[in-house]
Amino acid sequence: MTLRLIEGFDGLTALGDKYSASTFHTVSTDEPHSGIQSMKSAGSTTDFAYMPIPGSTQSNEIYLGFAFRHSVIPALSGYSMVRFLGNGVSGAYLSIKNDGAIQIGGAAVQIDSGANVLAINTWYYIEVKIIKSNSSSAGDVIVMVDGAEWINCGTGLDFLAGANNWTDCIVFRGYTGSTRYYDDIYVCDENGSSPTNTFLGHVTVATLHPDGEGNTNDFVGSDADSTDNHLHVDEATDDGDTSYVESNTPADIDLYTFDDMPEASDSILGVQVSSYVKKDTVGQRLGRHVARVNGSNYEGANFGANSSGYLFADTIWELNPDDAAAWENADIDAAEFGIKVQA
């Protein structure tokens, strides 16, 4: 798997439901880049939102893409907008200088984008490539903005603190007096095959909710029947234990049809199924996501759940599992997705 993370923020009720974040970081409908919500940083250098990257310890290269908009060019340079963490250690960081230029820096080096600057109140799609090694070669650290290369590091530059380290977490930061918005985020690495092993370009995240019952509905709804299960899980804002579906029977599957794609696409780079799940009591219980395409069910990897509260479980299918080719709009419009009690 090379596509590690997809986040458009449209399905989140609160940023803290999925990510560790300060109170100044929220999901907001004020200024979405796409969909209905983006992540908003209300304006403090102490703002943060941690976004772990699943499985990234296998990655030598990390590619991060995100839509970005800010309201004020910082008076001081050096305050990061994005910081790369590895095993708890802060490595390279991306910041905005006091002239609006982007700067990428590390332990002993800073490179900026020169005359290329970020205007305020304008959406940009920024992509960053960072490597595991602390001694870079040309092309190892690159910053792209709207598809144009703004920064390409030289040879032998040390962007990481201390020894070689991987990046397993992205931290999005705020700045005092500036309202920042982040949206349509992806993270991938160099593993796997094209196109999801390098920069993906200016991408969009569409969030689709269930709109009908699927082929199988084994779970029981909170209304004690299984006739309208999709209505218990289709909320744009989750309602916790007010409305849900559940099962403790291994092999039970609950499938739903989903909204159609909102617009035509040139290419689809991946589909991430997200469930907000928990166990109703202690004990072993594993689940899987199921994609039903062209009449066949395809299952993802196991995920667990807590009895102490809901958490998000995500499964990414980069390709259509039915034909191992890229997803197409029609595939997604016709597909069903759901959940299975694995064990």
Added chain:
Amino acid sequence: MTVLRSTTQIVEVAESFDANLRQTQQYIQVLYVSATAIERPATSALSLTQSATTENILNLPASNALSLSQDATTYGVTRVGSSLFLTQASALEIILLRNVSNTLALTQEALYNQQVALSASHTFALTQSATNNLQLPTQTADNTLSLTQSADWARLAESVLVLTQEASSVDGAITDTAENTLSLTQSATTLTVLTNIASSALALTQTAVGPIIVVGATNVTSTLVLTQMAVGTITENYVILSAEGVSVLLPAPELDDKENSVSEMSVKRAMDGTLRTYVRKSPSRLLSYTFDLTRAKGLELQAFLSAYNDNSIKLHNWKGEVWDTNLMTNPVNYTQNRKGPNVGVNLQFEGSKISG
């Protein structure tokens, strides 16, 4: 052993809780590259200026051909703006004794594909002119200006089509009829010049605009505006004597110019004492002009009269009249003007007015 069994039993009890897997929300997130999404403008400009000119072509057909093909395309995932600027000129000058044909044909197409979301604007501007100059008498001057234009767009788009046309003929035929045929927006001007004298001027300006047709809409608006003006102006202040294709230009005569009848009347008394009056009518008139000439002009007049005094002389006067005359003064006496070096001369002509 008991403790161990007890521990095992606890584990078994814990596994038997048989927890439900509960899901309260599910959604999918699709990561894709939009076919239309577009936040940043991208522009591509291609400008080209060409000219083809043929000059001083005598007695042979002349043609200018200017063909131009342009393509300006911008690809990208962001907002796309394409501009196509085209300037063309085709000119034929000093073409004698042959029909002149200027053809400027231009086909342009600007096509936007996949323009959706946000605002898309489409501007197509075209300016063309075709001009024939210095067309000789009796020749036909044709101006043809044809245009083919199309503007296609898809989805949210605005199109602006601006068109300016001009067709003109300058320095046209002497004494021949000048015709201007206008359609849509055109202007035509004819200026007639007689020798060195501007005896008449005709200025005509016409403008016609419309119709404007909105394809795909139900409302069609047509506007036709026409303005015409014809002005004749006499600007002569000279007398011209012409004979055998040779002319001499004289200033207007002194104030004592005369125009008299040459009819004769005689009174006779018959033998019986009756008075009878005989009138001999003549269409001719006697013109008497006294000129104040410079010495050089006097010598020029003397040479002209010496050569053509027995010829029919065509006289154009300052009143715009044209006379067919014979010189009656013989000999012609030149007198020295006491006020300066000029000479004075009185000439009498007898003849008929043919125009004016």
